[in-house]
Amino acid sequence: MRMTAIALTAILAATSVDARIRPVKKPSVPASIEATLPGPVSEYGPGPKDFATGIHNCGQGCADEAALVLDRLQPRWVRVGVANNVYGTVEEMRMDPMMLELQQRGIKVMYTINGTDAERVDPAVTMERLRKTMAAYPQVEYIQLLNEPVNMNDMDPVSYVRDIIKPGRALIDAENTERAKSNLPPIKLVSTGFYGLDRGVEQTRAALAAGMGRYIDILGVHLYAENSVDNAKRYRDMASSLPIFVTEYGENSFANHEQWYFEVGAQIEKAIGGPTFTDRRGVTHEQPLLWYVLAGDREFRLVDYWREEDGTLKHKYTSPLGDKLEIRPR
Numbered sequence: 001m002r003m004t005a006i007a008l009t010a011i012l013a014a015t016s017v018d019a020r021i022r023p024v025k026k027p028s029v030p031a032s033i034e035a036t037l038p039g040p041v042s043e044y045g046p047g048p049k050d051f052a053t054g055i056h057n058c059g060q061g062c063a064d065e066a067a068l069v070l071d072r073l074q075p076r077w078v079r080v081g082v083a084n085n086v087y088g089t090v091e092e093m094r095m096d097p098m099m100l101e102l103q104q105r106g107i108k109v110m111y112t113i114n115g116t117d118a119e120r121v122d123p124a125v126t127m128e129r130l131r132k133t134m135a136a137y138p139q140v141e142y143i144q145l146l147n148e149p150v151n152m153n154d155m156d157p158v159s160y161v162r163d164i165i166k167p168g169r170a171l172i173d174a175e176n177t178e179r180a181k182s183n184l185p186p187i188k189l190v191s192t193g194f195y196g197l198d199r200g201v202e203q204t205r206a207a208l209a210a211g212m213g214r215y216i217d218i219l220g221v222h223l224y225a226e227n228s229v230d231n232a233k234r235y236r237d238m239a240s241s242l243p244i245f246v247t248e249y250g251e252n253s254f255a256n257h258e259q260w261y262f263e264v265g266a267q268i269e270k271a272i273g274g275p276t277f278t279d280r281r282g283v284t285h286e287q288p289l290l291w292y293v294l295a296g297d298r299e300f301r302l303v304d305y306w307r308e309e310d311g312t313l314k315h316k317y318t319s320p321l322g323d324k325l326e327i328r329p330r
Contacts, residue, residue, distance in 0.1 A: 042324055044262035049275035051325050052077035052288040054248065055098065056296055057086055063097035065295060065305040068315045070105055072326050073302075077288040078102055079110045079247055081147065087129055093136035103139055110142040110190060110245065110290070121146065121153040123163040130168055134175045134187065143172070144190040144220055144247060150203050151195050157207035161215070165191065165207075169215040188217035193247045196224030201234050208238055218285070222248040223268055232271035243277045243285035250292035250300045254319035257302070261321055265289055 051073060055066055057080050086096060093099075102109055113129050126145065133143060145168050149155035155163075169189060176186040191212060194203035200222055213219075219239045223232055223246055235244055246268060251260035269275055269289055278284045292300045302322045305315045317323055 042258055042262040044259050045266050047262035048265045048269045048289045050076040050288065051291075052079070053291040053302070054079040054081055054293045056081050056293060057096070057098045059086060060097045063101045064313060065315070066098065067101055068305070068313060069294070069303055069322075070101070070107070073322070075107060077108045077110065077286075077290060079112060079144075079290045081112050081293075082114055084114060087132065090132050090135045093132055096136075099137060108142070108288075109137075109140050110144055110247065110288075111137065111140050112144040112147055112247070114147065121149060121155050121164070123167065126164055127167055127171060130171055134172070138179070138184055140187070141185050142188050142190055142218070142245075144192060144245075146192045148195055148200075148222070149192055157194070157203050157212075158210045160192065161207050161210040161212045165189070165212055165215045189215065190218040190220045190245055190247065191216045193220045193222035196222035196228075196248060198227065198231065201231050204235065205238055213240070213242065216242065218242060219244050220247045222246070224249065224251075228264060229267045229271050232268045236272050239272075241280040243279065244272045244287050246272065246287075246289040248292045249289055252299050254299050257319040257321035258324060261291065262324075 053073075053075050055078050056062065080098065080102070087093065099109070111133055113126060113133060130143065130145070133140070145164050146153070146155075146160065149160050149164070150157065172187050172189050179186060191204075191207070194200040194207070204219070204221065219235065219242045221232075221235045221244060228249065232246075249265070249268065251257055251264075269287070272287055275287055276284050277287050291302070293302075295301045295303050295305060299318075301318055302325075303315050304318050305313060307313055
């Protein structure tokens, strides 16, 4: 039998779903009041429907840092970009502090599975990481396979479909058969975002021509630079009936964060068909826009962290966007 099926069956036999998944924190204010709270305000417009962001996961340190601002920014979605040192045994992964932090808050997670540190991707390693991820995190419903494989790993779009997407689909389908027996929602396969500029559009087109659309549930894309809105329209055309996740977007300049998020972000959201998309079967899907990263990556980041001499962890927003995104109770 597959390792994933054994692991998931063992978990389900030992505990209930409620016991296995940590309870969600209650909102800081009642829902009736929360609905009337002022949202982010900007001269550039209302921005995308929901705030969503990527987080570079590197273990306990990342979780401690992110916990400081997750409650304040209240992202609806988080893309977990996983460092290679986070992959361990299923038991070790299950206790990953970042995943527990997100789970406790009830934040929707898209988990991006890396290839390897080497220049070339090892498909066998990627499939093993997929198996471990599905076994360790039954609460995760969205999995993305690789990040910009042409740019990062010199893997061409046709090889990506043949060696990563197609076998990944087979593993996910087998896992979903097991999940259905326990009334767990199916895992949805998100394609990689190939690149944030024009060549990413062409790489995505090549992957779809190689049959990628037959295997994925959601088209993942990256959008950067001035022509992002036009490229978002191109992605909507080529996606056909597939929903789109903008799994990276942003601006590498603190001074431009606010305009990029509120003005360009809203235009991108409109260009891909809105915050939700109804496919040809009549099923409605969310279409989140995930800001590239919360912390730690040049001038894309929204927040900095540091420790005082007494060990206290502090933070500050690196651009006006952090303050704009905070939801403050009255």
